[in-house]
Amino acid sequence: MPSKLTNILAAGSASIATVDQDTAVYKVLNGHDCGVTIPPESAAELTASIAALADDAEWRENLGRNARRYAEAFLQKDRILSDFEAQLQQLAKVKFDHSPNGALNAWCES
Secondary structure, eight states: OOHHHHHHHHTTOOOEEEOOTTSHHHHHHHHTTOSEEEOTTOHHHHHHHHHHHHHOHHHHHHHHHHHHHHHHHHOOHHHHHHHHHHHHHHHHTEEEEEOTTSOEEEEEOO
């Protein structure tokens, strides 16, 4: 997901994105009701969506609240790093041990 979108979500702002349906951006914005998605190359739909969002403060605020909720639930540094570590462990079948001094020790499962 583009970093500018993560910033928009974290700021609790509504967004409009021109994206294909098979992208992470599409899935996040639609799946969490935190933005509007438009098919690429659809200028008329983009124009209509901008006008509709500009005219509907309640909708904008709702999308913004949902965006912030998504960011708080899924974009926190500790959550991202923990998920990344779990994926790495699964891929490598390696166990990680966080020692008290901050070192990261790893060994292969037998």
